[in-house]
Amino acid sequence: MVSNRRQMLLxxxxxxxxxxxxxxxxxxxxxxxxxxxLVFLRGAYDGLSMLVPHGDPHYVAIRPNIxxxxxxxxxxxxxxxxxxxxxxxxCADLLPLWQEGVLTAIPCAGSPDATRSHFDAQYHWETGKxxxxxxxxxxxxxxxxxxxxxxTAHALGVGESSPRILLGxxxxxxxxxxxLATRPGTLAETKTRExxxxxxxxxxxxxxxxxxxxxxxxxxxxxxxxxxxSNNEQQAANNGAGSPQGLALDAxxxxxxxxxxxxxxxxxxxxxxxxxxxxxxxxxxxxxxxLGNLSKTLLQLRAAFNEPxxxxxxxxEFGRTCAENxxxxxxxxxxxxxxxxxxxxxGGQWHGRWDGLAHTKLNxxxxxxxxxxxxxxxxxxxxxxxxxxxxxxxxxxxxxxWDASLDGLFRT
Numbered sequence: 001m002v003s004n005r006r007q008m009l010l011x012x013x014x015x016x017x018x019x020x021x022x023x024x025x026x027x028x029x030x031x032x033x034x035x036x037x038l039v040f041l042r043g044a045y046d047g048l049s050m051l052v053p054h055g056d057p058h059y060v061a062i063r064p065n066i067x068x069x070x071x072x073x074x075x076x077x078x079x080x081x082x083x084x085x086x087x088x089x090x091c092a093d094l095l096p097l098w099q100e101g102v103l104t105a106i107p108c109a110g111s112p113d114a115t116r117s118h119f120d121a122q123y124h125w126e127t128g129k130x131x132x133x134x135x136x137x138x139x140x141x142x143x144x145x146x147x148x149x150x151x152t153a154h155a156l157g158v159g160e161s162s163p164r165i166l167l168g169x170x171x172x173x174x175x176x177x178x179x180l181a182t183r184p185g186t187l188a189e190t191k192t193r194e195x196x197x198x199x200x201x202x203x204x205x206x207x208x209x210x211x212x213x214x215x216x217x218x219x220x221x222x223x224x225x226x227x228x229x230s231n232n233e234q235q236a237a238n239n240g241a242g243s244p245q246g247l248a249l250d251a252x253x254x255x256x257x258x259x260x261x262x263x264x265x266x267x268x269x270x271x272x273x274x275x276x277x278x279x280x281x282x283x284x285x286x287x288x289x290x291l292g293n294l295s296k297t298l299l300q301l302r303a304a305f306n307e308p309x310x311x312x313x314x315x316x317e318f319g320r321t322c323a324e325n326x327x328x329x330x331x332x333x334x335x336x337x338x339x340x341x342x343x344x345x346x347g348g349q350w351h352g353r354w355d356g357l358a359h360t361k362l363n364x365x366x367x368x369x370x371x372x373x374x375x376x377x378x379x380x381x382x383x384x385x386x387x388x389x390x391x392x393x394x395x396x397x398x399x400x401x402w403d404a405s406l407d408g409l410f411r412t
Contacts, residue, residue: 009058034309034342034385035258036142036378037267037301038165039247041294041316042122043275046330047337048322048368049282050291051350052078052086058357062323066282066330073078085350089283090292092303093299101348102302102341104409108353108371109338110318116332118275121317126165126374128397138380139169140266140394145170147265147386155266156257158250163266175253177246195273244290247271249295255304265386274316280329298397302341311381314339319368335368338377344384344410351409376403 018021052068053059060067064090068088078086085107087095097103113130115121118240124130128139142154146166153173157166166172179222250269258264271288280287294314301312319336342349355361375397382388382396390402 001029002347011064016067021365021384033265033306033387034311034344035265035267036143036381036385037254037258037269037305037310037312038088039251039294039297039301039312040125040165040268040270041271041315042270043118043316044121044318044320044332044336045274045316046108046276046280046287046320047291047316048320049280049287050088050091050294050339051081051107051337052088053084053107053357054078054086055084058359062259064324065328066280066324068282073172082349084354088288088289088291091295093295094272097298097341098348101105102343102345103298104340104345104347105350106338106340106352106372106377106406107350108335108355108368109315109377110335110368110370110372112370112373114291114334116318116334117122118317118332122149123164125315125317125374126163129399130373135137138163139396140268141168141170141172143382144172144266146388146392146395150261152263154263155268156264157267157268160252163268163270173257177250206321213377231381238401244271244273244293247293248300251300251304255301259304276320277325278327279330280324298339298341306343311340311342311385313341313378313381317376321361321366322368323366333367334363335370338372338374340409342383346408346411353405353407369377372406374401375400377409378402378404379403380409 016203039171048059049062049068054068054070054155068086071078071086076089079089079092081084081098085105087098094103111121111124111130112126113121115124115131120133123133126138127136127138129136140155144153148154151171153171155166155170155174157163157174158177159174160176162172162174174255181412191277191364250271254267254269258267259396274287276287279285298312305312315338316336319333320330323330325331355369355371359365362367379390379393379397379400379402381388382393395398
């Protein structure tokens with residue numbers, strides 16, 4: 001006999017009722033709790049092109065073809081932030097956020113592990129365990145359980161499959177990339193759904209799980225239905241899942257769902273296309289195009305996550321070489337620039353340690369060093385957004401150390 005719950009799910013699906021039960025549930029966190037969103041740039045973006053060290057005397061010498069010109073008011077020159085750093089001209093949309101004091105950068109952050117393997121480094125970042133490649137839950141999944149140890153999803157990821165950072169014992173919610181997010185899926189068709197139910201005959205648990213998943217996909221698609229998109233938006237969505245071109249649309253969907261469902265406190269989206277070994281470009285070119293798309297993404301996220309304790313962080317698995325290579329690109333490095341955005345961020349200035357680009361100051365004479373462990377950066381954000389103590393954060397990052405030099409990262 002079919003259970004009452006199964007009957008209810010079938011009735012809801014067949015009637016086309018798209019109400020999300022999770023949206024009516026009362027949030028379990030305090031009113032002061034914020035939301036934390038991570039934008040992860042897979043492939044290792046070149047932070048020294050986005051945060052341009054124009055004040056360093058070695059910068060142009062080690063990047064003769066790809067350096068961004070010093071600020072001089074022209075369209076292809078860096079936008080001045082201070083005497084040390086400038087902003088890539090493709091990121092002009094972000095300059096008002098810097099001037100408003102809601103955007104900041106940490107120039108030498110990352111994983112303390114020395115690997116230059118994309119696969120290993122991303123695994124370390126997403127599990128929060130640099131140097132360890134043994135099976136482990138994702139740190140954002142663990143954080144979700146720490147914030148709300150129940151059977152309700154409190155983390156949202158963009159993609160057709162769950163990224164490592166969200167894998168673990170806690171339930172999470174997923175939304176597809178680009179236009180896939182607005183499609184209800186094949187299970188929206190009654191005949192298809194009934195045929196698959198026959199496969200699960202006698203397995204009540206599996207049948208209910210399938211129906212629940214189908215309903216969530218249909219509900220999400222209904223919520224994100226919008227008027228016909230412009231050609232530019234279609235182009236962005238059609239450039240492939242997780243591309244820099246589609247990142248702003250993914251951010252729009254993430255923001256919409258997390259605004260509607262206040263139980264979702266953690267968000268994750270990522271894009272590829274940042275591994276610029278060849279013809280990286282300077283003020284224009286492939287990297288400039290990616291940075292322009294990233295800027296639009298951050299503007300989208302700023303509009304969606306603008307409450308007092310909301311924090312958006314941009315990071316990559318490692319940085320790139322300080323000097324350009326023989327193919328006018330850059331190779332795998334070590335430290336990189338992390339960005340933080342939010343109302344409580346002490347922006348309009350950069351934070352942390354910067355020793356410059358002299359050969360003796362670089363990691364192995366070629367890369368930015370890691371002066372600030374990425375876990376310590378997230379620890380600061382967790383303390384601000386959720387009020388977590390160092391001992392609570394240690395449940396997410398077991399071997400991290402609090403970095404007191406970053407204590408001024410947020411406003412008091």
